[in-house]
Amino acid sequence: MNLSEVQSLDIKNLDLLAKQVVEGFITGMHKSPFHGFSVEFSEHKLYNKGESTRHIDWKLFAKTEKLYTKKYEEETNLRCHIIVDNSASMHYPVVKKQTIDNLNKVGFAAVASASLMELLKRQRDAVGLSIYADSYEYYAPEKGSERHRKMLLHQLEQLLTKTSNATTETYQYLHEIADKIHRRSLIFLFTDMFQTTKENNELFEALRHLKYNKHEVVLFHTFDAETEFDFNFDNSPKKFIDVETGSEINVYAENIQQKYSQLVSSYFKELKNKCLQYQINYVPVDIKKGYQEILTTYLINRKKIK
Numbered sequence: 001m002n003l004s005e006v007q008s009l010d011i012k013n014l015d016l017l018a019k020q021v022v023e024g025f026i027t028g029m030h031k032s033p034f035h036g037f038s039v040e041f042s043e044h045k046l047y048n049k050g051e052s053t054r055h056i057d058w059k060l061f062a063k064t065e066k067l068y069t070k071k072y073e074e075e076t077n078l079r080c081h082i083i084v085d086n087s088a089s090m091h092y093p094v095v096k097k098q099t100i101d102n103l104n105k106v107g108f109a110a111v112a113s114a115s116l117m118e119l120l121k122r123q124r125d126a127v128g129l130s131i132y133a134d135s136y137e138y139y140a141p142e143k144g145s146e147r148h149r150k151m152l153l154h155q156l157e158q159l160l161t162k163t164s165n166a167t168t169e170t171y172q173y174l175h176e177i178a179d180k181i182h183r184r185s186l187i188f189l190f191t192d193m194f195q196t197t198k199e200n201n202e203l204f205e206a207l208r209h210l211k212y213n214k215h216e217v218v219l220f221h222t223f224d225a226e227t228e229f230d231f232n233f234d235n236s237p238k239k240f241i242d243v244e245t246g247s248e249i250n251v252y253a254e255n256i257q258q259k260y261s262q263l264v265s266s267y268f269k270e271l272k273n274k275c276l277q278y279q280i281n282y283v284p285v286d287i288k289k290g291y292q293e294i295l296t297t298y299l300i301n302r303k304k305i306k
Contacts, residue, residue, distance in 0.1 A: 011098045011107070011160055014153050018114035022122070025115075025295045045069055078125040078302060079142040081181055082113045085191035085222075086159060087133040087168035093224055098160060105222045106164075108287040109190035110156040112220070112294050116188065117149055119295055123302070128181075129155060132173035133166035139177075142185065168194055174206035186305050187217045188298075190285075192228075193271060200270070208278045216305045218281040218297055221271065225286040229268075231260045 011017065047056055047067035055069040090106040098107045113129070120127045121144075128142035129152045138155050140148070170191055181187070187210055193203070210217045226232045233253035241248050268284065275282035283297055 011100060011103075011111070014110065014114040014157050014160075015118075015150075017100065017111060018118040018153075021111070021115040021291050022118045022295070025119075025292060028292065077123060078120075078305060079128075079183055079185040080116075080120055080125055080298075081128040081130065081142060081177070081185050081187050082116060083130045083132070083174075083177060083187065083189045083191075084109050084113060084156075084159065085133070085168065085170060085189075086131050086137060086164055086166070087170075087194070088165045089168060089192055089194045090222070091164050093227065103287055105192055105224065105287055106159050108285075109220075109222055110159045112190065112285075112291055113188075114153055114156055115291050115295060116298055117152060119298060121146075121149055125302075127152065128185075130173070130177050130180075131155065131159070132169070132177075133164055134169050135166070136173050136176055139180065141180075142183075171203045171206040175209050178206075178209040178212055181215065182213060184214050184305070185216075186298075186301055187215050188220060189218070190220045190222050192222050193219075204274045204278070207275070207280055211278055211280065216281075216301050218283060218301055219275055220294060220297075221268070221282065221284045222287060223285070225288065229261070229264055229286075231257045231264075 045068065047053075047069050051069065057068050060066075060068050084106070086106055090109065091104050093104055095102055095104050095107070098104065100111070103111065117127050124144065126142040126144040127149065129138065129140050130136070131138040140152060140155075168191075170193070174189075189210070207217070207219065223229060231253060235252055235254040237250060237252055239248055239250050272282045272284075274280075281297065281301060283293065285294065
């Protein structure tokens with residue numbers, strides 16, 4: 001499947017789309033410094049004489065005339081938990097019809113999460129999922145079965161079809177999620193780190209809580225660089241509306257662009273430094289730049305936790 005065919009795939013078909021993203025990534029790995037990482041993926045292992053025949057895949061035997069047993073959660077190599085912020089700010093920018101090359105932040109997070117799950121599946125790693133905004137919308141513990149993965153994909157697909165006007169309560173639900181994950185895991189958090197009700201230090205404390213139990217934590221700081229970092233709008237009078245508080249302001253973008261960029265840059269730097277202090281892997285993610293860095297980050301951190 002070529003690039004144009006991938007771009008034409010229905011964004012709601014996350015399973016097929018994730019497969020194509022991962023296949024493209026693996027192909028690219030052979031030309032990259034990460035060639036040494038394992039890409040030997042399988043959901044089965046050869047049956048050894050004397051083992052229980054309970055988990056033999058008889059359908060696969062009929063096709064290959066070889067005995068393979070299915071892999072289950074207890075045989076997975078690593079446990080991973082993906083956390084997605086589904087607050088109103090993550091539904092920016094407004095996109096009438098999302099496509100693979102035209103996504104809002106939560107749409108990007110959904111495709112990235114599905115791609116991570118596909119890579120986790122091929123590495124026989126268990127995966128769990130949490131979705132939150134101003135409530136804890138969804139939680140599933142780490143498992144490695146195909147049925148479980150399909151259930152998580154269904155939840156991610158919902159993020160592509162539903163809007164949200166919920167405020168962000170990242171600090172509260174990160175504490176709750178941290179309390180749920182007891183066994184050492186690799187944790188991925190997709191959020192734009194916008195918080196309207198609490199001071200930054202409380203948000204940073206919630207991030208630090210995720211490091212309990214020696215988890216390896218990756219913060220994918222998700223944003224639209226062109227407008228949210230560079231504030232690149234044409235210089236005509238515009239009304240800017242805070243999607244979470246409803247506050248409005250009328251301005252010429254050019255009049256505040258420099259000051260805005262300075263403040264945002266300062267916040268990004270503070271966030272990066274706090275993550276460094278707490279030994280959290282901080283990865284700024286521009287939603288227009290694709291998924292290679294996200295999947296590479298998984299492989300690098302997988303090596304750390306094993």
